[in-house]
Amino acid sequence: MRRLLVAWVAIALGLVGCGEGGALDRLAAGERGKVVSVASGDELVLDNGLDVRLSGIEAPWMDEPGGAGSQADLSRLVLGRQVQLFYGGARRDPRGRALAQVRLVDGRIWVEAALLRDGWARARTFADNRALAAAMFDDEARARKARRGLWAMPDYEVRLPQEVTRDTHGYQIVEGRVASVTTARSGTYLDFSKDHSGFAAVIDPHAVGDLTAAGMAPASLAGRLIRVRGMIGWDGQMRIDHPEPIELLKDR
Numbered sequence: 001m002r003r004l005l006v007a008w009v010a011i012a013l014g015l016v017g018c019g020e021g022g023a024l025d026r027l028a029a030g031e032r033g034k035v036v037s038v039a040s041g042d043e044l045v046l047d048n049g050l051d052v053r054l055s056g057i058e059a060p061w062m063d064e065p066g067g068a069g070s071q072a073d074l075s076r077l078v079l080g081r082q083v084q085l086f087y088g089g090a091r092r093d094p095r096g097r098a099l100a101q102v103r104l105v106d107g108r109i110w111v112e113a114a115l116l117r118d119g120w121a122r123a124r125t126f127a128d129n130r131a132l133a134a135a136m137f138d139d140e141a142r143a144r145k146a147r148r149g150l151w152a153m154p155d156y157e158v159r160l161p162q163e164v165t166r167d168t169h170g171y172q173i174v175e176g177r178v179a180s181v182t183t184a185r186s187g188t189y190l191d192f193s194k195d196h197s198g199f200a201a202v203i204d205p206h207a208v209g210d211l212t213a214a215g216m217a218p219a220s221l222a223g224r225l226i227r228v229r230g231m232i233g234w235d236g237q238m239r240i241d242h243p244e245p246i247e248l249l250k251d252r
Helices: 002-017 020-026 067-078 111-118 133-146 205-213
Strands: 028-040 043-046 051-054 082-087 098-104 170-177 180-184 187-191 200-203 225-232 237-240 246-248
Touching: 020 098, 028 067, 028 098, 051 111, 067 098, 067 111, 098 111, 111 133, 187 205, 200 205
Parallel strands: 051 098, 200 237
Antiparallel strands: 028 043, 028 082, 043 051, 082 098, 170 225, 180 187, 187 200, 225 237, 225 246
């Protein structure tokens, strides 16, 4: 009986270790420190002076809708608490900030996942920082379906291609059916209108191989219902330079 009890305790501890925060153990462990300030919903400062930009998410700037709410949620989670950084790609941005996934030392809560579940951040990956993307997209999807946090605000709704206008800029999520796929020198164009006059996602030539390996060869996307995410430039186009910003959706 005692051996059975010990075995159950070991299993329980193992499940805790493999839980939400356990996903970060697959990454490279980095610095530890106490969070002394929170600048926004995706940036914090440790007591050793290290400025940390949370990896894998995008939160609003403080002067944007939801910016204060996003900052408040991150503050609630981490301010005054010890955290551990984890790296799954590029470790510093051009401003010298650490690009890291963050976990609370006490409780092992994965901070990015918590923010996404609360709806106060959107998932965002980069070609040089793509770790744990699938898990983050799942957490975002649940919050989006429940219309929590940012998802209750019109500014952050998933847009249809025809809703992308000349005034639509910044980080956006757009969902629609690809009308045509055209390859040019500048990239492969996923057009969502037959006359090529509306919104388009442009796949960087260097990303074609990775998309093909991921089962999303650009030519195969014609006629498919997809969701794309990224920055929309002043030309009304979204540049895609790695596979994760494209999600294949089931036909409705």
